[in-house]
Amino acid sequence: MxxxxxxxxxxxxxxxxxxxxxxSGMVIAPVVVMANNFWDAVTLIAAFSLITFFTxxxxxxxxxxxxxxxxxxxxxxxxxxxxxxxxxxxxxxxxDEVETLGIFFPLFITSSFIISRSESIFFMETKGKMLLDIIxxxxxxxxxxxxxxxxxxxxxxxxxxxxxxxxxxxxxxxQNPFGGFILLGLMAALFRSILLFVKRLRQK
Amino acid sequence: MELMGKIMMxxxxxxxxxxxxxxxxxGTSTLVVIARSRKNLFGFGLSVTYxxxxxxxxxxxxxxxxxxxxxxxxxxxxYVTILGFVYIITLLCMWKFTxxxxxxxxxxxxxxxxxxxxxxxxxxxxxxxxxxxxYFIHGLGIGLGFVFAVYLTAIVYDKIYxxxxxxxxxxxPLMLIYIGILSMAFWGLSxxxxxx
Numbered sequence: 001m002x003x004x005x006x007x008x009x010x011x012x013x014x015x016x017x018x019x020x021x022x023x024s025g026m027v028i029a030p031v032v033v034m035a036n037n038f039w040d041a042v043t044l045i046a047a048f049s050l051i052t053f054f055t056x057x058x059x060x061x062x063x064x065x066x067x068x069x070x071x072x073x074x075x076x077x078x079x080x081x082x083x084x085x086x087x088x089x090x091x092x093x094x095x096d097e098v099e100t101l102g103i104f105f106p107l108f109i110t111s112s113f114i115i116s117r118s119e120s121i122f123f124m125e126t127k128g129k130m131l132l133d134i135i136x137x138x139x140x141x142x143x144x145x146x147x148x149x150x151x152x153x154x155x156x157x158x159x160x161x162x163x164x165x166x167x168x169x170x171x172x173x174x175q176n177p178f179g180g181f182i183l184l185g186l187m188a189a190l191f192r193s194i195l196l197f198v199k200r201l202r203q204k
Numbered sequence: 205m206e207l208m209g210k211i212m213m214x215x216x217x218x219x220x221x222x223x224x225x226x227x228x229x230x231g232t233s234t235l236v237v238i239a240r241s242r243k244n245l246f247g248f249g250l251s252v253t254y255x256x257x258x259x260x261x262x263x264x265x266x267x268x269x270x271x272x273x274x275x276x277x278x279x280x281x282x283y284v285t286i287l288g289f290v291y292i293i294t295l296l297c298m299w300k301f302t303x304x305x306x307x308x309x310x311x312x313x314x315x316x317x318x319x320x321x322x323x324x325x326x327x328x329x330x331x332x333x334x335x336x337x338x339y340f341i342h343g344l345g346i347g348l349g350f351v352f353a354v355y356l357t358a359i360v361y362d363k364i365y366x367x368x369x370x371x372x373x374x375x376x377p378l379m380l381i382y383i384g385i386l387s388m389a390f391w392g393l394s395x396x397x398x399x400x
Contacts, residue, residue: 025236025376029229029320069295072314073288080281087277103327106280110323112233115314177229178391181384189377196371 010129014136021144021184022191026113030104031145032180038161041149043090043097044104045142050086051108052117055079056134059118060127075118079109113137152183211341218345221394224321225353226387228328231321235350236379238315239357247309249354251316253347255290256325260343262286263326264336283326291317321350356386 020026027048035041058078062071083106090098098105108114117137120130154160156174158167173179224230238248266282295313298306316322325346333339357379363369364378373381 023376025380026233028232028236028380029324032229032232068314069292072318073291076284076318077281077288080284083280084277103324103331106276106283106327107230107320107324109280109284110318110320112237112319115318173388176388176391177227178384178387181229181380181387185373185377185380185384188380189372192377193372 005129007129007132010133011136014133015140015143016195018137019144019191020113020137020141021148022188026116027108027111027141028184029107030101031148032184033177034101034104035145035149035152035180036175037153037157037159038146038150039097040100041145043094043101044149045145046094047086047090047098047101047105048108048111048145049138049142050090051079051082052111052114052138053134054082054086055109055114056117057131058082059114060130062118071118072115075114076110079114080106083109113141148184148187151187152180155183211337214338214341215345215348218342219349219352220390223349223353223390224324224346225350225383226390227394228324229387230324231319231350232383234315234319234321235354235357235383236376238312238354239361239379242358242361244309244312245351245355245358247305248312248316249347249351251309251313252322252350253344255287255294255317255322256347256350257340257344259283259286259290259322259326260329260339260346261336262290263330263343264333264339267330279327279330280323283323286326287317287323321346353383353386357383 016023018024021028021031030044030048034044055075055078059075062074062078066074087098087105117134120133150160152174154165154167155171156179157172158170159165171179174183221227225232225235238245263283263286266286270279270282272278291314294317295306295310298309325343328346329339329342333342360382364382365375367374369375369378
């Protein structure tokens, strides 16, 4: 059994046991509203990964002796500063796709993930472990969003990445936010069941 | 009378029809955290509504001052600065004039200021409102709508986390499904119909 603070434990927690979206319930809004299909999800994770990684990386240099009241303002200000080059770069690379993100792109600045993970540096033994935690949390989030968007696209439009796969029924309600909530809830339950099944299998 | 009707209608739309959580999912992660404690619900609700109402007024002035073609790139920085300013001023005033209240809500005041619902409200009102009164009423309505959504979730919290719920669904998954069902009901309220 890997220790929670060992590298293996950090990776396992970030990807599986504390997956930001399927277990911990972080940064749900853009997923529920915007991740309607695979390609929208790709834009979403590009924006999320860029802002989150660089904001957390820079935030890790904020000293602990600054009071939390000020620290939290600094984290969000860093996020807002990181947002500027990120949006310029992504607008250059994928202009139409970034437009579709609307207000959800700048909202990554105050995402629950940044607010909570900015403090993780104080609980990790080394900066290397903190970076490992951030990178794998982002990978865990990205993978879950891609999977969610792919399933949603199949159910709502009968396509995957825009390619028709010939589904007999299209449940178009899944493209709405309420469909996103319900589908994410079902996927979170399924994910928990799989984790439990694997755990029991190992115990046997 | 006409003005009163307009105010009531705008507030109704912001709270029920275009509820931040149920229609745009803004602040869902915060809701998941806050719904755990019904004890702090009133204080939290008051903080969020106060912040959204106050920043809506400041957003109006900022929007009229900063007219740029690159709003999408630079406005988040301006909005976050306003948010930080309101947060600090509020904390200082509370610490000075109402120390007891400050001690009670200091644990979660940061969650009520720095969340997607609050920042999202600034973008939404900036996009859809024109006059100062529009900004204020929408800001107030968004705050109240958010609190209403948190309340609706908090009242079923014990059942969602109950031992009677199947393990796979217990807690977070069930909460998402519950919010989804409420969201579907509010979606219907806004006049959408299904094609048959």
